[in-house]
Amino acid sequence: MTLFHRPIRSILGQMILLCAVFVGVGIYLRVVRPLLDAPSIRSLDPLARAVLHADAVMQAALRQGGDAAALSARIEADPSIQQLHGRNPSFRYFAMNGDVRVGTAAPRYLEKSGIARIIATRRLARAGHLCVWAEETVNGPRGLDHFGFHDCGTPRYVELRGIAAPIDVPVARPAQALAVRAWSLAQGFLLPALGVLTICTAIMVIHIVRIRRIARLVQPVEEGEARQLDESGLPSEILPLIRAVNRMIAAGAAGERRRRFFLSAAAHEMRTPLAVLRTRLELLDDSEDRTKLIADVRRLSRVVNDLLTLTRIRERPVEFVDTNLSAVGRQAVEGLDPVAMRQGVTLRVEGPRDAVVLGDERLIGIAVTNLVDNAIAATPPGGSVWITVARSGWLSVRDNGTGIAADRLPEIFEPFVRFSDRPSGHGLGLAIVRAVVDAHHATIEVASEEGRGTTFTIRFASAQGAGSRQSPVRRPLGSWVREGGTGGDGTRI
Template sequence: MLRRMMAWRKSMFAQMALLTLLFLGWGLYAFVIQPIANLPITTERPPAQATEERLRSLLHAFMVAERNDPGGTPDIDADPMIRAIRARNPGFRFYVRVGDRAFGNGQPQFFRQYRFDQLARVHRELADPAICSQATKIVPRAGYDDYADFYMCDRLSFFEYHGLRYPVVLNRPEPLGASGKWLSAFGGNFFLAAGGVFLIFALIFTLHILSIRRVAMLARSIDPQRLDAKLPEKGVATEILPLVRAVNHLIGQVDAAQRRSTFFLSAAAHEMRTPLTVLRTRLELMDDGVQKDKLVGDVRRLTRLVNQLLTLMSIGNRRDITGFTDLVATARKVMSDLAPLADAGQVSLVLDAQVAALEIPGDATLIGSAIRNLVDNAISFAPPGSAVRIGIAADGTVTVRDHGVGLGDVDPTSLFEPFVRPVTNRRGYGLGLAIVHAIVRLHGGHVAAANAPDGGAVFTATFGA
């Protein structure tokens, strides 16, 4: 049970569901439960009480504003609330005083009646702004109150009103149904929550798509000749894991099949060496003649084929290289070894080296075999009287150029496949360039073939690039 729960942690669906539940739970608390719990418990007030509270708040706000900014406050008589009250209450009078400035449509009635004027005179005699006085007088009437508010520190602030008998209700809101109230109060919050959920889904999908692309990039980088690498299973989503495991299983099967095929070819070629040696020895004991020469030549070609197969198989089985090789010295040795063959075809060998010596990491025997096969191939196509040029660049690039018929319309990449012979009447079995390709790839480089601009073909092998 625990293992199944741990496996669900890597599932895209489980991750999205868990994050969505967490986000919606937080959104429900933050945007619904908490705002509803914080809503004040209100009851509908009588119109008279509501009118009195709004009127007192309006007069008090005007008094404070005029106190802070003398002369900069809008006319209180033009306020819609004051105008509506005066229109419905013909006997309504109000009076506001800030310092020496007075406002309103009546005279002060409570100011002298309740001795607020004497209190203001005492404050002036004290002449101490740190001493303040504040007083409120409510005079009950039939259903409504008359009201006076006095405040003084450094200067007088006072307002009063009387004659309010009928209520005034301005901007009464239209009643909303239950769904309308809920939508107006919390609809925006739920839209925000929905947007957050969408972002969570998009983020999770993006992360898993990046993971899938990483696996795909690793799959493209797998070398068909080296199938010991597998796709990573760690960090892959549960939904993709079966596909990754199936691909790894297929890679393992292909690798095993390649190993069996390589072992079979290697064993067959190795087993053919002994009978070919015995056959050649017996042929050498025969009397000289044309038939003997033909048979000996056939055995030599067959022995060379077996040796090339063994070389190709041994290169394919290797996974690393050791040692260092001087490319220039190796090229000189190859030219020395193949000089008799070149002289027989009336072809000259020329070395163009940018440096006197160039050591690179690599197996000297294998690199020498690769250069030998390239030069041997060029000699076989070079016409009599021409030259085969071997170039060594400072970056480890080896070029072999001949002035033969060139590649023609042949696909250059197909030349490095085993047993490919574009020209059927030439010597060899089409394994030389395949061996070159295998050796260069083993050294982390690449090999290419192309038609030369002024005729012939040029082969380029870059080691370690």
């Protein structure tokens, strides 16, 4: 059912299917049914076989063309026509190929059948592009009479009369004659139909290629980027849809700009009142309520600062310079070491000392710090967090914490989505990480298993792979470990 349903949904598939039905019906009406109705098909007796064979001989002679003398000589030289003359004293024939007419008698059925009027009307209307075919075998006064008409630009008419005695036709010839006759009946319909189908298919394929070119532009882009679809070269039937999509893109971009402006302005305006409020709270006498209020103000200030960071990352261009990933990882570990010590978590940095990528060191540091901070929050006391770097330009942060449920992985980078019960968390850390990754045109991968931990891997453009001049390494860094809760000295392993 699926294999049949999918082509039906395609415009090209629908057109091909309808054309196939049209061609099938046409072949039945123009070829199969006339052959089934013909006496030579109903009963292959010797007399009917002689009529069928003689008609095929006459049609073949007409297709070769030539003047009246050449056509007459060609017909009279055929052994089958000579046998018909010898065995049927009343045998007469008439043949017409355009204006060339030959025969042993005047036509009897040309006027009577109405074919003469058809030829005259088609010439007057110049309807040579439409093929017409007709034939019939009747019992005449002196044997079987047969006439056939075919016109696809040049009218051809054959008339055979007085066939009362059969002729010697080889066994293979009736089948061959049948095939020739079938092709003669079919070509007037098949060739134009296949030509029209080919032209329509070519037109559809050209437009499908153009539509797919437009579809490739409708891909996920950086948040807030408004990229209009190109309308040039598209068929007029598709333009209303493309213009509607462009209007939707423009409206979405305008809404995104308003949202960013609101978040940036709101966060910026909130910083000063929060700072003033915190200062005033610190001037109050010590009490449990004062401590709780100061903690709440600090949490609000962090949310505001994260919102400002998120907005600035998305709005400001990134300055791509050589950045040492190992140094960035070490700095993140040093900054979060007090947090890890209180949590009882071990922080480790592993990898080569010369892993250099192209990017903004400050922004990459923010992303790594947020990943490590989240990993510490998800790791139980006694656990570890590994920061691993590689020369190929990737950095991973792995923990052996609680992990993330598979059904929640698609939403982990959304703002204000939280995966831990830490009271200080507010769900903006991974959104900031994703903004940094997008700003660097990098990729981020997540692998997690509940109860066994989570790994985040960011892949940047390597400075060596990009052919950039490698910066001097600021400080040698091998595998660096700081044991949480054991003191302040690092141990190299």
